[in-house]
Amino acid sequence: MTPTPSRPLLGPRSSRRLAVLLAALGTLALGVITVYVINALTFASVLTEVTLSTRVRLDVDAGLGLPGGFTLAGDNLVVRLIADDLPVGTRLLVVTGTLLPWLCAGLAALAFARVVWDLGSENPFRPLHARLVVVIAVLWAIGSWVTPQVVRAGSVEVLELAGDPADLAPATDTSSLIITWFGLLLLLAVAEVFRRGARQAHDVDGLV
């Protein structure tokens, strides 16, 4: 019995259009990052994340004068601190925390664009694609887990330079090992699918 061919989600044209869009977004992200870094090195002030102490938080609650039955929720309120005249190293550290996820996303978009370009072709399973998906997995791990550590390190350094104000604490670590590992394993599984697919494609190459 001949199996009915199913219509693919991405045909040759749509996969190439999507790839061009991804490549454009990736290139745009890298361009914006370059401009941002140049600005950070040119201008003295940067924005870093810090958290308000519980005392300030309670003062905010009192100052708001909310009617009965309404209460603000959440502690470690995150605010952004504008810091002027910082050393270049500190500025770069703070800016890296802001830009790292975008850098990872931009590079991942470029790598994914290369994979998507061939998805609608006759031979989407190639060893290169497996390697590119592994690269995307590594970029995901850096973007999701390393970034909060860098943000926190930048925040600690800025607060040290500011003389450690009593009511401000460094940014909290928002990284989630569960989300990082889940995404990483998912992407590595996709890479394995491409690797095995490439091996099978090699096996049937020349089959008549």
Next chain:
Amino acid sequence: MTPADDGDRPHRVSCHLDELLTERGMSLVELSHRTGVSTVNLSVLKNDRARAVRFSTLTAVCDALGCQPGELFSVTPG
């Protein structure tokens, strides 16, 4: 004609489709019509660039040419 490599291990299988077609006065296009196998695939087979052959392809070609697989292929001495 040099037998094709399979990428990992070389083989010494030669296909005699060209001779069988000549003997029967049949063209590749006609064989393609009779077997339902594309001319591209038959050309790959004829020029020893195939690395594997489906039994269904082999059956169709042998039926159309009135031959046995042994007449279609031979293994050249190493």
